[in-house]
Amino acid sequence: MYITDSATVTSLQPVWRGVLATSYRALENSVAGVGDGQWDAATPCSEWTVTQVIQHAAADQLAYAKMLGIGDGPKYDPFSPSGALDGTAADLVRDAVEQTAAAWATVPDDAATVPVPLPHGELPTPVAAVMCALDAAVHAWDIAIATGRPSPLDDELAGHLLAAARGVVEPLRQWGAYAAVVEATGAPSATPVADELLRHLGRTPR
Numbered sequence: 001m002y003i004t005d006s007a008t009v010t011s012l013q014p015v016w017r018g019v020l021a022t023s024y025r026a027l028e029n030s031v032a033g034v035g036d037g038q039w040d041a042a043t044p045c046s047e048w049t050v051t052q053v054i055q056h057a058a059a060d061q062l063a064y065a066k067m068l069g070i071g072d073g074p075k076y077d078p079f080s081p082s083g084a085l086d087g088t089a090a091d092l093v094r095d096a097v098e099q100t101a102a103a104w105a106t107v108p109d110d111a112a113t114v115p116v117p118l119p120h121g122e123l124p125t126p127v128a129a130v131m132c133a134l135d136a137a138v139h140a141w142d143i144a145i146a147t148g149r150p151s152p153l154d155d156e157l158a159g160h161l162l163a164a165a166r167g168v169v170e171p172l173r174q175w176g177a178y179a180a181v182v183e184a185t186g187a188p189s190a191t192p193v194a195d196e197l198l199r200h201l202g203r204t205p206r
Contacts, residue, residue: 008163012126013109016133019160020104023133024097026140026152027057031093033149040083043146044203048081050146054089055081057139058096063117064132065096068103097136104129119171130164137161138201145206155193162197169200178202 012019031054039051048056059074059081066073076082085092107114107129113122116131123131138161140152169178179202189195195205 008167009124009126012130012160012163015160016126016129017104019130019157020101020133020136022157023137023140023161024101026157027136027143028090028093028097030140030143030147030149030152031089034089034143034147038147039089041146043142045142049083050143051085051089052081052083053139053142053146054093055083055085057136057143058092060117060135060139061093061096061100061132064135065099065103067115067117068100068107070103070106071099100132104132118168120168123168127164127168130160131168134161134165138198138203141198141203151191151194153191153194153197155191158191158194158197162193162200165197165200173202 034050034054040049043050043053045053045056055076056078059076059078062071062074063078065071107125111125114125114128115122116128118131122128137153137157144150144152172178173180182199182202182204184195184199189205198205
């Protein structure tokens, strides 16, 4: 079930294409920053290595593209990534991002709803697009943290992602897509909105 108000949809309408582009860049940059010997490093996704998170992130993007009429979707289960790449991680992610970006380019600005690869079926277009962006951005964060790089999330991007996530994420927790909300502890950081987003997605900001 999707729960939100029209104000959220309206607030995301003028920004969703930019949020997608920013999140795609974050994912590609995080993958490009993975160093030799870091592919099997542990990540905030506790059961997955860096390579597995990359495979999952790419597959999720391909799933969105397929729902929007572009491509055949992922060739493997996004929730059972093998950890073994056929080719390079950069090429895998680049292909996924290009397909998904092409798919979103076919969606007119006045489209009320679009199908998504989530149990919700369809979502308001701005929310669906920002949820697609959320998937790319949060996994960019996972990869960056696992490899000792700076967070790609700033408060502006996180604010848009959080607006969409509040109405969509809760029903997904029962399927294990997101862990329970993490309570805030310690002193506020320089990016409180990004921290709130991460906690909402079941991650501990660091």
